[in-house]
Amino acid sequence: MIKRRTQDERSTETRRLLQEATVRSLMEVGYANTSTSEIARRAGVSRGAQTHHYPGKMDLIVAATEYMFRNFADQLEALGSDLRAGRLDYDSFFDALWEEMQHGDWFYSSLEIIVAARGDEELRQHLEPLIMVLHARFEATWLRSFEATDPEGLGPRPVMNLVMNVFRGMAVQAVLRPEPRYFEEIMHVLKTMIAAHLRPRTRAATPVPAPPRP
Amino acid sequence: MIKRRTQDERSTETRRLLQEATVRSLMEVGYANTSTSEIARRAGVSRGAQTHHYPGKMDLIVAATEYMFRNFADQLEALGSDLRAGRLDYDSFFDALWEEMQHGDWFYSSLEIIVAARGDEELRQHLEPLIMVLHARFEATWLRSFEATDPEGLGPRPVMNLVMNVFRGMAVQAVLRPEPRYFEEIMHVLKTMIAAHLRPRTRAATPVPAPPRP
């Protein structure tokens, strides 16, 4: 009745459980209140198993970050693909992206880690390459999905960086401001400004995008 | 040789030392590594004096936050005043604001606190009113300093919120990205986009703002 697994399967599973538990813990109680024992408890593995795979707290955090970044880049890629295929229109793309940042796992757990890294040189050095990889994937998706309306004007890449930073800032604000009105206004301003410089590269025969579903 | 001070002066001085030390500690080592003993050591007061004025860690954090927010709002007010008086032009105003966020005490210590508040209901409730007061002051300064180019178009208030969120996002990014090029590009995009909708209310004779330099 006992399922037999190879060593590799056991390791992979345990690592995955720990990575997911770490992300969940960062999301729910933040970096400061995330302890290694708490993570082991959440993951349902013993503290010994944990230290076997990840000797120190930092190893755990870095592994979890890598896992989480990969997931988010995949999701963004999916959104971009929906936009290009005409399954999402311009407006809905931004709404979906903002929704994902606000309520998905990604933003707040990465925020916790980034803030923690500010005071921890070693952690920062481990994280820097991960962030760069993530942003390279963002950029690739974005450039596939948007083009400049005016070749002489602002290009898609700097505009993307602006957009991502607006969302980052908004998500930070959202911690202490519950008013949806505030964010709707900003979204409106952002969409208006962007629309003057970029348009989506849809593959659809008709360049008219489908209307957003309510 | 011992200077005689009233009780009130002694209290005020000790409180100020503790508030400043708290902000410095948040800046340098982050919320997670900020301990009450460390703060007392930095402030040069005993732990007893500390607990006398601020019984718990939260009281200390809240007081320091209030102190710091007040300072930042004052600085922003000064920048706005410089802009209106023509001592700063459009471009330099944004550059100065970004410089202040990046290298001043304000942003990163508030970031630490906001992030900590995400996982701490009580702290969040103490902070929310402080943030609202701060933003009301931002808004007042901003509305005194900018007006819409087109009365039918985007108003100064929503645009300000966009700008502040861009800066917030950029400052978070700056933790892990040292490249000034990245930020210069975004600043350029931001200035270009804003210039289409707002102009400074200078008291100077010529109301024409300088165009952003590439």
Add this chain to the structure above:
DNA sequence: ATCAACAAACGTACAGACCTGCTTTTAACT
């Protein structure tokens, strides 16, 4: 194919460090 020997994965327990809040004393001011 079997079984012993080895290695990897996992479980339990503990020691040292640190941090917070509280209590008791001493000093300063009114």
Add this chain to the structure above:
DNA sequence: AGTTAAAAGCAGGTCTGTACGTTTGTTGAT
């Protein structure tokens, strides 16, 4: 003198890193 501010020390709790024992899977010689 009496009250408030400041200093010093202690108690309880938590967290991290580590040591050591146990189980599970792998290997290879017979």
